[in-house]
Amino acid sequence: xxxxxxxSMHKRxxxxxxxxxxxxxxxxxxxxxxxxxxxxLPVRSARPALSIDRLEAKMKARIERDRLAPKLATPEIxxxxxxxxxxxxxxxxxxxxxxxxxxxxxxxxxxxxxxSRGQMFTLCGKPLKRCSGFWIDWNEESKTGxxxxxxxxxxxxxxxxxxxxxxEEYASHANVTVHLLDGTSPEGQLLYYQPHYDLAFxxxxxxxxxxxPFFQEEVKLAQEVFRLGRDNxxxxxxxxxxxxxxxxxxxERYHNMYFDSAGGAKDDKEYDNGGPVIDLDGKxxxxxxxxxxxxxxxxxxxxxxxxxxxxYEYKYIPRPHLGMTFEAIKLLEPAHVEKLWRMYxxxxxxxxxxxxxxxxxxxxxxxxxxIIECINGKCISTTIELENVLASICKDSSDNLNDLNVxxxxxVTVHLLDGTSAEGQLLYYQPHYDLAFxKVRVDQSVQVPxxxxxxxLAQEVFRLGRDNxYKYIPRPHLGMSFKAIKLLEPAHLDKIWRMYxxxxxxxxxxxxxxxxxxxxxxxxxxIIECINGKCISTTIELENVLASICKDSSDNLNDLNVxxxxxVxxxxxxxxHRTTGELPASVSDLGEVIMx
Numbered sequence: 001x002x003x004x005x006x007x008s009m010h011k012r013x014x015x016x017x018x019x020x021x022x023x024x025x026x027x028x029x030x031x032x033x034x035x036x037x038x039x040x041l042p043v044r045s046a047r048p049a050l051s052i053d054r055l056e057a058k059m060k061a062r063i064e065r066d067r068l069a070p071k072l073a074t075p076e077i078x079x080x081x082x083x084x085x086x087x088x089x090x091x092x093x094x095x096x097x098x099x100x101x102x103x104x105x106x107x108x109x110x111x112x113x114x115x116s117r118g119q120m121f122t123l124c125g126k127p128l129k130r131c132s133g134f135w136i137d138w139n140e141e142s143k144t145g146x147x148x149x150x151x152x153x154x155x156x157x158x159x160x161x162x163x164x165x166x167x168e169e170y171a172s173h174a175n176v177t178v179h180l181l182d183g184t185s186p187e188g189q190l191l192y193y194q195p196h197y198d199l200a201f202x203x204x205x206x207x208x209x210x211x212x213p214f215f216q217e218e219v220k221l222a223q224e225v226f227r228l229g230r231d232n233x234x235x236x237x238x239x240x241x242x243x244x245x246x247x248x249x250x251x252e253r254y255h256n257m258y259f260d261s262a263g264g265a266k267d268d269k270e271y272d273n274g275g276p277v278i279d280l281d282g283k284x285x286x287x288x289x290x291x292x293x294x295x296x297x298x299x300x301x302x303x304x305x306x307x308x309x310x311x312y313e314y315k316y317i318p319r320p321h322l323g324m325t326f327e328a329i330k331l332l333e334p335a336h337v338e339k340l341w342r343m344y345x346x347x348x349x350x351x352x353x354x355x356x357x358x359x360x361x362x363x364x365x366x367x368x369x370x371i372i373e374c375i376n377g378k379c380i381s382t383t384i385e386l387e388n389v390l391a392s393i394c395k396d397s398s399d400n401l402n403d404l405n406v407x408x409x410x411x412v413t414v415h416l417l418d419g420t421s422a423e424g425q426l427l428y429y430q431p432h433y434d435l436a437f438x439k440v441r442v443d444q445s446v447q448v449p450x451x452x453x454x455x456x457l458a459q460e461v462f463r464l465g466r467d468n469x470y471k472y473i474p475r476p477h478l479g480m481s482f483k484a485i486k487l488l489e490p491a492h493l494d495k496i497w498r499m500y501x502x503x504x505x506x507x508x509x510x511x512x513x514x515x516x517x518x519x520x521x522x523x524x525x526x527i528i529e530c531i532n533g534k535c536i537s538t539t540i541e542l543e544n545v546l547a548s549i550c551k552d553s554s555d556n557l558n559d560l561n562v563x564x565x566x567x568v569x570x571x572x573x574x575x576x577h578r579t580t581g582e583l584p585a586s587v588s589d590l591g592e593v594i595m596x
Contacts, residue, residue: 129153132229132275133178133202134284136306138210144203145210147178148302149274150289151193151200162251164325164354168195178204179234194317197255197297197305198289201314213276216283217300219243219257224280227259227288227296229272237272243285245382247327250353254326254383256295257286298384304391311395318394320408323359326350326372328382348381349373431591435473474550476566476585477592479515482506482528484538502571504537505529512594516584522570529578530569550587562587 133149157169176188188204220243227239244258259277277286277296286296308317329337329349341347350372355362374380375389393408427437485493485505497503506528511518522528530536531545549566565582572579 130232131273134276135210135212138212143207144205146191147188147202147204148287149200149202150287151195151198152273152290154190154193154200163253164250170195176202178202180206181234191314192309194305196253196319197301197317199305201309213284215299215303216279216285217303219285219298221245225259225277225285227272227275227277229275239272245331245384247331248383252293252295255297255301255387257298257384259288259294259296261294300388301391304388304395308391308395320390320393323356323361324366325353326383326386327353330381346371348379350380350383350386473589474587475589476546476549476564476587478566478583478585479512479517479594480508480522481510481594482539482542483509485527486537500571500573500576502527504535505571506536506539506542510594513596520581520583523574525573527571527573528568529571532567
């Protein structure tokens with residue numbers, strides 16, 4: 001641009017905006033000595049304003065244009081998505097098992113072809129329930145596999161009273177859709193369901209190779225476990241907890257163990273049904289069959305059921321019906337177990353809770369309260385062991401089980417609780433020690449208890465001696481009562497130490513009037529330091545020493561009311577000197593009396 005044109009533009013700009021110039025031309029004053037009123041400020045040129053209606057119309061048009069515009073699909077990237085962990089392994093209380101949980105899942109899923117799957121059961125086009133499951137069989141030629149899950153998922157009606165009375169209904173013709181982790185959802189075929197064990201078997205075609213999981217049959221009490229499941233987005237859910245043995249309620253079968261969740265209220269169970277329960281090494285310990293009640297079927301029973309299903313040509317899983325319900329003695333409250341032991345000398349077995357009317361068990365004479373100790377020669381401690389034995393009977397049976405509703409013979413050992421009582425004979429009682437001895441006739445063998453002589457602080461025990469005639473328990477009477485220095489209040493103990501340089505022994509509280517102790521010169525407040533050369537710290541030690549004196553005495557104690565000599569070491573507090581001498585002590589089996 002030329003300089004003249006620049007001046008022209010500059011001039012026009014100054015005319016349009018008076019504030020753009022650095023200085024403005026001022027009119028000359030006619031009278032310099034007189035103040036004139038200031039000139040009015042120039043007015044800025046007005047711009048056209050948008051109305052409110054036009055603004056609203058413009059915003060609506062923009063929103064509509066954005067709505068109709070085609071949107072580009074944004075792929076979901078798991079590494080970038082804000083993902084709230086459903087496993088709670090990110091919480092402080094579960095940090096110690098986070099590595100184990102990750103490794104266990106990797107072992108169970110990656111090495112076992114992603115064992116957890118999502119499944120949807122539908123009936124007449126209407127969804128029933130969702131669940132998880134895992135592979136138990138694979139046929140390379142047909143490219144089909146069998147998934148094990150829980151029959152709870154096809155149960156359309158529960159028992160109106162309790163499960164032992166029946167009345168459940170199942171959708172045996174339900175359609176099954178299996179959602180695989182590769183994004184495909186093939187249709188599955190419900191092959192068989194077993195209502196007692198709550199098992200369902202689904203066959204599904206899978207193009208990729210399936211490697212079956214590894215199982216661990218032994219489940220220990222309070223063992224750390226993980227329960228696996230997948231939600232409706234096929235996202236993995238891992239719940240940490242412990243395996244428990246419990247007596248089932250009247251509404252539950254006997255093949256269940258229990259999952260105690262470490263998260264408590266955080267335990268999200270919605271999609272865990274049918275999923276595996278694994279140990280810290282990734283091996284399958286069982287299958288979650290009813291996560292609402294926290295139950296799972298242990299692998300020992302699962303594997304036997306699968307073997308039975310295969311043995312009987314994939315038609316059924318037989319089970320002997322005993323006509324009884326039980327609870328395990330070892331899982332009762334400890335005081336209850338101890339009471340059974342005291343009454344019947346039994347601490348193991350199954351207590352019969354109910355006997356079915358008209359059953360073979362009733363005809364056999366079994367009643368409520370009796371104890372089943374063994375079946376087919378095997379001791380039974382829990383209902384889990386019972387179910388394993390019953391499954392083994394069917395698996396190993398030589399009887400014809402190709403048809404159901406047949407009978408087999410099971411050997412049962414029963415302890416009948418007839419409530420008999422034996423009359424006893426009171427042989428002797430000892431008032432000082434508050435002991436009584438009773439002789440009783442017992443037909444069964446009696447095991448004599450073992451004793452431990454070491455006495456810890458705050459344990460009250462007695463080591464008792466008896467003569468061969470079982471007539472009495474002699475005890476030397478010293479004619480004194482005591483309290484132990486070491487059990488005094490610390491400040492009191494410190495004061496005795498500072499005055500007498502003594503911190504152990506028995507302080508004499510009373511001396512019986514006219515006793516040998518009084519004649520010996522022992523007074524209230526003196527300290528007995530030793531008896532027969534043995535230092536005495538507590539009254540329990542005193543009683544043990546006195547009992548030992550009688551037990552080891554060479555004196556004739558076949559008769560009471562005799563005297564023996566006891567060596568006593570005394571510190572006389574008033575004179576502040578020690579004496580040791582033989583103190584005569586009368587022997588009696590009566591309670592010692594201290595006379596004022």
